[in-house]
Amino acid sequence: MNTTQSKSFLTYLISIFSLFVVGITLLSIIFPALLISNLSYHSNNLEIFEIGYNAPLILLCNFIIIGFGIAYYKNKLPTILQVSISKILQKQISKKLSIIILLIILLPYIVLTTPELFLDEASQAPDYEIFLAAKEIFPFGKTTFTEAAEQNDRYVRMILLITSLEIFQNVKIIPFLGSIALLFTTYFLTKEITKNRLAGIISLLVLIQSYTFLKYDSFAMYENFWVLFYVLSLYLITKKFYTSSISYSLSILTKAFTAIFLPLSIIFIFYSNLKSKTKLLIIMTYGIMFGGVIAIWTFDTSVYDNILRFDLAQIFVGLTKTSYQLRFDLLLLASLLPLTLALIVRAKNGFQFATPILFLITGSIFAGAVVEMLSDHFVILPYRFVPTIVFFAIGVGVLFSYKKEIKP
Amino acid sequence: MNMINKKYRLLFFGIFSFGIIFLVSETANAIDENNDELIESAMNFIKIDRIDKAIPILEEVLEKDPNNLNALKNLAVAYTDTKMCNESIKLYDKILEIKSNSPEIFYGKAVCFNDIGEPEKALLTLKQLDEKFDSDNNILSTKIAAHILLHEFEIAKKYTEKILENKPDSKSANYYMLLLSFYMKDHVLAEKYLVKIFGNEPKKIGSSCSTIGCMGATPFLFPMKHSENFEITAQIQVRNESNALIAIIDSKTINYTPHPIFEKILSNYDTEFIQNEFGTFEVTKIIQKSKPMINSYFMDRTQFFYNDYSILFAYNLAIPLEPGDYIITEWIIQKKI
Numbered sequence: 096m097n098t099t100q101s102k103s104f105l106t107y108l109i110s111i112f113s114l115f116v117v118g119i120t121l122l123s124i125i126f127p128a129l130l131i132s133n134l135s136y137h138s139n140n141l142e143i144f145e146i147g148y149n150a151p152l153i154l155l156c157n158f159i160i161i162g163f164g165i166a167y168y169k170n171k172l173p174t175i176l177q178v179s180i181s182k183i184l185q186k187q188i189s190k191k192l193s194i195i196i197l198l199i200i201l202l203p204y205i206v207l208t209t210p211e212l213f214l215d216e217a218s219q220a221p222d223y224e225i226f227l228a229a230k231e232i233f234p235f236g237k238t239t240f241t242e243a244a245e246q247n248d249r250y251v252r253m254i255l256l257i258t259s260l261e262i263f264q265n266v267k268i269i270p271f272l273g274s275i276a277l278l279f280t281t282y283f284l285t286k287e288i289t290k291n292r293l294a295g296i297i298s299l300l301v302l303i304q305s306y307t308f309l310k311y312d313s314f315a316m317y318e319n320f321w322v323l324f325y326v327l328s329l330y331l332i333t334k335k336f337y338t339s340s341i342s343y344s345l346s347i348l349t350k351a352f353t354a355i356f357l358p359l360s361i362i363f364i365f366y367s368n369l370k371s372k373t374k375l376l377i378i379m380t381y382g383i384m385f386g387g388v389i390a391i392w393t394f395d396t397s398v399y400d401n402i403l404r405f406d407l408a409q410i411f412v413g414l415t416k417t418s419y420q421l422r423f424d425l426l427l428l429a430s431l432l433p434l435t436l437a438l439i440v441r442a443k444n445g446f447q448f449a450t451p452i453l454f455l456i457t458g459s460i461f462a463g464a465v466v467e468m469l470s471d472h473f474v475i476l477p478y479r480f481v482p483t484i485v486f487f488a489i490g491v492g493v494l495f496s497y498k499k500e501i502k503p
Numbered sequence: 504m505n506m507i508n509k510k511y512r513l514l515f516f517g518i519f520s521f522g523i524i525f526l527v528s529e530t531a532n533a534i535d536e537n538n539d540e541l542i543e544s545a546m547n548f549i550k551i552d553r554i555d556k557a558i559p560i561l562e563e564v565l566e567k568d569p570n571n572l573n574a575l576k577n578l579a580v581a582y583t584d585t586k587m588c589n590e591s592i593k594l595y596d597k598i599l600e601i602k603s604n605s606p607e608i609f610y611g612k613a614v615c616f617n618d619i620g621e622p623e624k625a626l627l628t629l630k631q632l633d634e635k636f637d638s639d640n641n642i643l644s645t646k647i648a649a650h651i652l653l654h655e656f657e658i659a660k661k662y663t664e665k666i667l668e669n670k671p672d673s674k675s676a677n678y679y680m681l682l683l684s685f686y687m688k689d690h691v692l693a694e695k696y697l698v699k700i701f702g703n704e705p706k707k708i709g710s711s712c713s714t715i716g717c718m719g720a721t722p723f724l725f726p727m728k729h730s731e732n733f734e735i736t737a738q739i740q741v742r743n744e745s746n747a748l749i750a751i752i753d754s755k756t757i758n759y760t761p762h763p764i765f766e767k768i769l770s771n772y773d774t775e776f777i778q779n780e781f782g783t784f785e786v787t788k789i790i791q792k793s794k795p796m797i798n799s800y801f802m803d804r805t806q807f808f809y810n811d812y813s814i815l816f817a818y819n820l821a822i823p824l825e826p827g828d829y830i831i832t833e834w835i836i837q838k839k840i
Contacts, residue, residue, distance in 0.1 A: 131751045137736040137835060141751065148747030219799040231586055236620020237652045239686060310800075310823075317800065412753070419741070419750035419822050420801075471755045474819040477801050 102366065106450045109362070110439045113457035116414060117435050120460065121157075123415040124428060125150040130415045134408045149422060156429030164433055168440065184495055186293050193292040197282070197299070204303055205275065211313040212267045220316040223266075230257060241472075248392065252320055252349040259315070270318035277323045278302060281485050284330040285492035288448045298492030305484045306423035307477055317478040321350035326485055329363055329455075336373060340380040347388050352479060354388070355462040357381070362458075363451040403469055413464025413475055420477040427487050431456075434490050441493065452493055455486035538564045542573055545581075554581050570601055579611060588615035606632055613645045622649035640666050640673065647679050656687050685722040688729035690761040697723070697762040705764060706811050724758035724816050734784075734837040735759055737817040739805055744827035754805075754817035759836075768809045769836060782839055789815075789834040797824050805832045 123130060127147040132139055166172050167180055188196070217223045228238070229246035233253050238244050247253060259269035281302050286295035302308055311317040324346035331339035343360060346353040360381065364374050421427055435453060442449035459482045463475035541564050548557035561578035564571055579594035595612040598605060609632050616625035626649050629642060636642050643662045650659035660683050666676040677700050684693035697705075705723070727735045735757050741750040759765060774787045795802050801823045807815035815834055 127748050128751045131738075131753065135738065135753050137738040137753050137833070139738055139751075139833065141740070145748050148743050148745070148749050214799075231588075231618065232620030237622055238620050239651055239654070306823075314800070416750075416752065416821070419752070422749060423823055423825075474755070474821060476821045477823055 098371075102447075102450070105362070105365070106439075106442045109450050109454045109457075110442070112461075113435050113439070113453050116457040116461050117432050119411060119414040120418050121153070121428075121432060123147075123418040124153050127415075127419070130411050134411055147418075149418075149425075149428065152425070153428050156425075157432050160430055160433040161436065164437060186495075187291060188293050188296075190292070193296060196296050200296070200299060200303065201275070201278065204278075208271065208309075208313055212265060212271055214267075214313075216266050216315050220314065222316040226256065226266075226316060229253065230260075233257065249350060250348050250391075251324075251345050252318065255320055255349075256315055256318070266315040267313050270315045270320070271313045273318055273320045273323050274308075274312035277319050277326065277481075277485065280323060280326045280330055281488055284326060284333075285489045287330060287333045288452070288489065289493055289496040291492075291495055294492040294495035297495050298488040301426065301488035301491045302485055304426065305488075306425075307421065307480055308484055311478040311481065314478070317476075319481055321346050321353055322481045322485060324349060325353045325356060325482060328360065332360075332364055332367055332369075332377065336369060336377050337380065339377060340384040343381065344384040344388055348391070352462065352466065352473075353482075354385075355465055356459065356482070357385070359451075359455050359458040362454050366447050366451045368447075404471060406468055406471075409467040410461075410464045413467035414460070416467070416475050417460050417463060417480070420475065421480055421483075424480075424484065427484060430491070431487070434487065434494075437494060438490055441496075446493070446496060448493060452486060452490045456483060456490055459483040459486055538568055538571060538574070542571075542577065545574075545577060549577070549581065554584050557581050558585070572598060572601060575601075576608070579608075583611065583615055583618070586618070588618040591615045592619075606636055610641060610645065613649070617645065617648045617652060620652065622652035625649040638665070638669070640670065640676075644675055644679070651679075651682065651686065654686075656683055659683055660687070681722060685725060688726075690725060690730050690732070693722075693725055693761045694763065697760070701762065703763065705762060723762070724760050724813065727757040727759050730759070730761070732839050733759060734839075735815065736835050737805070737815070738833045739817070739820060740831040740833075741802075741822050741824070742829055742831070743825075744829075749828065750822050752820055752822065754820060756817065756819045758816040758818075760812070760814050764812055765814050766838075768812065768814055769838075771809075776840075777837075784837040785840055787836045787838075789836070790831065791834075792829065792831050794829045795824060797826055797828075802830070805830060807832070807834060 119130070124147050126144050128139075128141045128145055129143045132141055132143045163172075167177065170177060172180070222242075225240075225242045225246055228240055229243040230253070232238055232243070233247050234250060236247070255269050255273070256266055260266045263269070278299055282295040282299045285298035286292055289295070312319065324342050328339045328342035328346060331342055343353070361378060364377050367374070369377070418428070435457070438449045438453040438456075442453065460480070463479055466473050466475055541560050545557040545560040545564075548554070548560070558578065558581050561574050561581060564574040565578065568574070575594050575598050579591040579598070582588065582591040582594065592612055592615050595608050595615070598608050599612075602608075609628050613625040613628040616622065616628060625645060629646060629649075632642065643666050647659045647662045647666075650656070650662070659679070663676050663679045663683065666673050667680070670676065677696055681693060681696040681700060684690070684696060701723070727733060737754045737757055739750075739752050739754065740748065741752075742748055769787045772787045772789055774785050777784050777786055789807060791807060793805070795805065801821050803820050804816065804818040805820065806813050806817075815836075817832070817834075
């Protein structure tokens with residue numbers, strides 16, 4: 096099997112996987128009780144086909160967006176609309192204009208978010224107590240307090256939070272700077288993939304409107320450093336590939352959750368424009384990096400090996416939880432299926448990054464379900480979907496790709 | 504003439520020397536008195552829990568008189584109280600350089616090593632003490648804390664029992680036994696010490712301790728998964744003000760109290776008996792409807808209170824809420840008979 100055939104086969108597999116993940120998630124929006132009632136060890140008398148509160152809106156939006164998308168794809172829209180959309184989708188903007196637009200978006204965001212930095216983290220998040228307990232014994236002190244020990248396994252996060260506290264006497268400042276950096280990284284990654292600045296701006300807008308992103312952007316306890324380092328590692332694959340694994344290891348040492356993202360990174364590398372030897376080299380550096388991280392955890396007698404188990408049914412429970420936890424991210428819920436279908440079509444039409452972006456979106460959703468399957472200590476939490484929202488934003492941006500697609 | 508001059512010179516030098524000695528000693532006394540006053544004022548601040556005010560005063564004394572033992576000791580304790588044990592340990596080392604045989608300093612240093620999560624060093628420090636201190640309750644308590652940190656619970660239990668042999672009502676030893684029952688997952692032991700500490704009718708028991716790992720405080724709620732007698736499940740429905748279903752989740756992480764009050768409260772509810780291949784069970788179902796408080800992050804817990812008792816606690820729910828949302832929690836408690 097040559098590379099093109101391998102890519103086609105992988106695209107096929109990833110499309111099926113993605114439809115499964117998105118399908119289960121949407122099913123749980125429409126019938127919230129359906130899966131849980133069937134899989135739970137706790138029996139109940141609920142009507143399993145009771146319609147969820149978000150279902151009518153999400154179904155309606157899905158029908159409208161998919162219908163509109165099909166009409167556009169089949170050239171069935173009125174000509175004026177068809178031409179206008181095509182023009183927007185292929186529009187390029189100058190560097191100067193893109194900087195002005197970025198400033199127009201980011202300045203109000205920063206000004207409006209700054210007051211949040213003066214909220215008391217301790218009263219906002221009970222986890223702050225855990226952080227303080229962990230800080231007392233950071234980095235290698237012993238404790239019977241499992242949650243504090245787990246915090247201290249996240250060395251990079253602890254260093255950044257302690258630095259924020261020590262330098263600014265405010266634990267929220269560096270996390271907020273991290274969120275701003277994430278917005279920029281999302282812009283640059285989308286721009287790099289699509290070679291279109293407008294696409295970058297669209298992705299930035301999609302991210303910045305997200306309820307989940309805005310909710311946790313200035314929270315120190317639910318910081319975005321791990322997402323930043325992970326997205327940066329993807330960007331570095333396209334720019335300075337030899338530094339990518341460093342950024343990825345920083346992400347894992349900020350939050351071990353991103354270790355599950357390794358297959359996503361490998362697929363991204365596989366579909367990149369790099370030469371085969373370079374791809375192999377990057378994967379080798381990733382292997383070395385993983386070895387290093389595991390060595391550090393072993394040396395520090397990490398808590399992670401003590402809290403593993405296996406429960407396959409929790410995969411479905413995890414995907415169901417996704418629909419609940421993203422309940423206020425209506426744009427994402429309403430356009431997840433249409434975007435999945437659009438990316439499958441774009442992949443079929445030869446846009447090389449459509450498959451890895453699709454896998455990043457659905458793989459990051461599935462990662463939460465994997466956590467549910469492997470541990471009853473760790474569960475999927477709303478802020479852990481920030482990477483999904485970033486990849487979703489990039490996916491929307493990808494639709495604004497100017498380059499003419501060539502079928503493989 | 505020379506003799507007279509010599510006498511005058513001697514007299515002059517004598518008076519001069521006396522004057523110098525007097526001045527030096529007076530100055531030293533004045534400094535000492537000033538330092539004593541400063542230390543006293545620092546101690547007064549400590550007495551009213553203003554350690555933040557006491558610390559700069561003691562630091563000022565040590566700038567002028569770096570070997571002032573009184574200031575060194577008090578500052579080390581003040582640092583310990585403000586969670587600055589790394590600084591305390593430096594001061595304890597300095598004190599031990601000046602006065603090597605100071606049992607209370609070894610003790611303070613060991614306490615600090617436990618505080619910063621270095622129990623091995625705490626135990627090594629205590630080893631330097633004379634054997635006569637082996638049965639001292641404070642020393643035993645510090646050893647218990649160190650062995651708990653090292654997850655050597657049996658050794659910790661042995662030392663705790665040693666304290667209780669001499670002093671059955673020792674508050675700290677009873678607390679340690681309860682804590683050990685938590686770590687050793689021994690809910691029978693927990694029941695004994697919960698009753699001993701809280702009595703048969705505990706009042707206003709919060710649950711934060713158990714949910715955040717206890718942090719050295721007293722556990723009242725214990726993980727259900729370690730219970731040999733109970734199996735508890737909780738299912739939570741989240742609905743909005745129009746009664747539309749938002750979410751339905753099972754909590755995998757439930758805490759309950761092994762205190763006898765738990766069973767007493769359950770007896771107020773209807774029960775049924777079921778029999779299966781695992782044995783006979785008494786099943787109690789509790790349904791509660793509540794409006795959770797909207798917090799800054801997401802709803803992560805639900806509790807069942809009975810009067811002042813928090814007897815059931817389910818967490819890791821992680822559902823974002825908006826005003827108007829309410830929850831229905833269904834607890835099913837199965838007790839093995």
